[in-house]
Amino acid sequence: MKKSFKLKSLAVTAAVASVMSVTTASFADELRIVSWGGAYQKGQSVGIFQPAAKAMGITVKEDTYGGISDVKLMVKSGADKFDIFSSGAGGCASGGTEGILEKLDYSVIDVSNHLPGMYSDYCAGADIFSVVAAWNTDTYGDNGPRSWADFFDVEKFPGTRAMRAKVDAQLEAALLADGVAMEDIYTVLDSEEGIDRALDKIRSIKDHIAVWWTSGAQHAQLMKDGEVDMTTGWNGRFDVAKLDGAKVAYDWKSGIMDWEGYGIPKNAKNKDLAMKYIAEMMKPEYMAEFAKYITYGPTNTKVYELGLMEDSRARQMPSHPDNAKHQLTLKTAWYAKWRTIAAEKYTEMMTE
Known part of the structure; x- marks a missing residue:
């Protein structure tokens, strides 16, 4: 009787070990x-x-x-x-x-x-992708904003804008629009004063920003629906949207390569x-x-x-x-040093 019980116990133990082995292997793979x-x-x-x-x-x-x-x-x-x-x-x-x-x-x-x-x-x-300034061709035809200066020029290019709800590449775009040379962008941004300068540039068109987008799918959909006249965003998303019928175009001269x-x-x-x-x-x-x-x-x-x-x-x-x-290349060292501070300031600017 004891021998039978022992054999059954061994069988149960082996079965449990087998299940655990399979589970572990499955998890490991x-x-x-x-x-x-x-x-x-x-x-x-x-x-x-x-x-x-x-x-x-x-x-x-x-x-x-x-x-x-x-x-x-x-x-x-x-x-x-x-x-x-x-x-x-x-x-x-x-x-x-x-x-x-x-x-x-x-x-x-x-x-x-x-x-x-x-x-x-x-x-x-x-x-590798690029953050670009894309425009609605129903609004501007072939003569949309071909630089960040154009994107921020609400007199030359009246209409609604969209910008990203996260700081990435948005400050660089603002400083390029403000006349900072490409090679000097991260020198200017290497201080809170430089970050504030970029934020002030965005504030100057804030009344024209209808949407702060949070995903690539969203900014592509904005252009497909014609909800805004121009937006920052990722080149590949715009290309896919265009194939799907969106009236959208962009110029590499506005590119920030990331x-x-x-x-x-x-x-x-x-x-x-x-x-x-x-x-x-x-x-x-x-x-x-x-x-x-x-x-x-x-x-x-x-x-x-x-x-x-x-x-x-x-x-x-x-x-x-x-x-x-034609493009600025995003500098990861700057983001390692400044992203947390810049992101907090950017969120405050959006919500103020």
Whole structure:
């Protein structure tokens, strides 16, 4: 009787161990990644996220989020909602400064073929986009605002505007409109006085700003619906909206070139697998495939060197030399130093 009971106990223990083993293995082979939704994340999913997961033999579950503030909230609360996030360079820079991100292991992640400055200690660059001043062609035809000075000129270009509800690239646009030379933008912004100067420039047109947008999907929809006459926003979102019938145009001369990449929250349980997955996503084949869905250029130069993208498509990318030469490149070091202060001041300006 005792022997029978012992055998049954062993069987139960083995069964539990087996279930735990399967559960642990399943968890170890699964990652959760968050991004911005809309056309952008659709391109990421089809071009990068799922093909990279398949190549590694793992499961990747996707969701959307609201930016670096969501990462901060998760880390500070001890929650466990995602393993990897997609973020603009500025957000990653401030997150690294605040100590809420894991430092990336570049012995695992190969960025040797990346364009200069398109990765940081806390974020591996994946694509390059531009913040531009887009206009409604029903309102202005082909003669819309081709510079930030035009965007801020309410007499020459009367009409409603929209600007982003977050500070990223908005202060740079304001200073360019205020006559600051491209090479001097971050020198001027390297003080509270410079930040205030940019905010005052935005205040000068605040009565004409009808919407403070919070997502790429929103600013694209604003142009599709004709709700505003012009808006700041991301070039690729406007290109997708135009294909969908939006009356929208922009000029690269208003471009502020930025990059998006992948980071890992501090104390992420699947940190090691997340590093390997980011390494896989850095391969040029994925970046070239992603660029078929939205006009955001690759950070890996091999895409161009290996001819993985047709020339006609390459010329639609922000990072193509003919387009990049007109643009300011966002400086991540400034965001690491000033983003928190600038963001607080920017929010106060919006709500005052």
